[in-house]
Amino acid sequence: xxxxxxxxxxxxxxxxxxxxxxxxxxxxxxxxxxxxxxxxxxxxxxxxxxxxxxxxxxxxxxxxxxxxxxxxxxxxxxxxxxxxxxxxxxxxxxxxxxxxxxxxxxxxxxxxxxxxxxxxxxxxxxxxxxxxxxxxxxxxxxxxxxxxxxxxxxxxxxxxxxxxxxxxxxxxxxxxxxxxxxxxxxxxxxxxxxxxxxxxxxxxxxxxxxxxxxxxxxxxxxxxxxxxxxxxxxxxxxxx
Numbered sequence: 001x002x003x004x005x006x007x008x009x010x011x012x013x014x015x016x017x018x019x020x021x022x023x024x025x026x027x028x029x030x031x032x033x034x035x036x037x038x039x040x041x042x043x044x045x046x047x048x049x050x051x052x053x054x055x056x057x058x059x060x061x062x063x064x065x066x067x068x069x070x071x072x073x074x075x076x077x078x079x080x081x082x083x084x085x086x087x088x089x090x091x092x093x094x095x096x097x098x099x100x101x102x103x104x105x106x107x108x109x110x111x112x113x114x115x116x117x118x119x120x121x122x123x124x125x126x127x128x129x130x131x132x133x134x135x136x137x138x139x140x141x142x143x144x145x146x147x148x149x150x151x152x153x154x155x156x157x158x159x160x161x162x163x164x165x166x167x168x169x170x171x172x173x174x175x176x177x178x179x180x181x182x183x184x185x186x187x188x189x190x191x192x193x194x195x196x197x198x199x200x201x202x203x204x205x206x207x208x209x210x211x212x213x214x215x216x217x218x219x220x221x222x223x224x225x226x227x228x229x230x231x232x233x234x235x236x237x238x239x240x
Contacts, residue, residue, distance in 0.1 A: 007084030015214040076125035079221040080118040082111035107152035128171030135176040164230030173229035180208040180236030203238025
């Protein structure tokens with residue numbers, strides 16, 4: 001099984017890669033930088049983990065660099081995890097168009113383009129595959145300062161549901177994993193007080209376990225989830 005994952009240098013992308021590699025899957029991972037943790041994983045799985053340094057803000061070169069030069073058109077792809085994202089947090093009255101456009105390129109436009117070329121590769125190899133987009137609980141319950149970020153994830157959810165309807169006939173599944181607030185670098189800018197207020201809004205009163213999210217992604221990629229498509233799967237400690 002070959003799976004393409006974005007944002008694998010840390011956090012959820014790294015944990016998901018570890019989970020898949022332990023189960024014998026081959027991971028094609030993309031990130032802007034190579035962390036110490038990622039380097040250790042590359043040394044541990046030299047034959048199963050393929051890594052590409054790429055700025056996902058550049059949507060124009062995806063086909064040539066990722067699918068032709070790196071993965072190769074002869075390689076079947078069985079899964080895609082659109083995990084990489086950037087956060088632009090502010091209140092709406094301070095909205096900056098340049099920052100908004102930059103975030104949309106990384107969070108929406110590039111995942112859409114990756115989905116396009118992954119589905120083409122699946123059709124080329126007659127592969128029944130699974131696509132998992134990482135969404136956010138902020139789409140479904142409001143948080144001050146997250147309006148712009150939440151809008152990018154809401155766009156992914158709409159895209160995923162319609163992709164599932166469009167390509168289900170040939171065995172391509174598409175789902176969104178709606179993650180609650182985890183202890184990751186993206187949430188590190190929040191103060192302890194802000195984090196605690198967020199966690200108190202959940203049923204479990206604590207941050208979401210990154211490993212739990214990673215294992216759910218693995219499940220959605222696997223044949224065990226072959227009847228699940230067009231869904232938003234919430235792993236959010238009971239926020240909703």
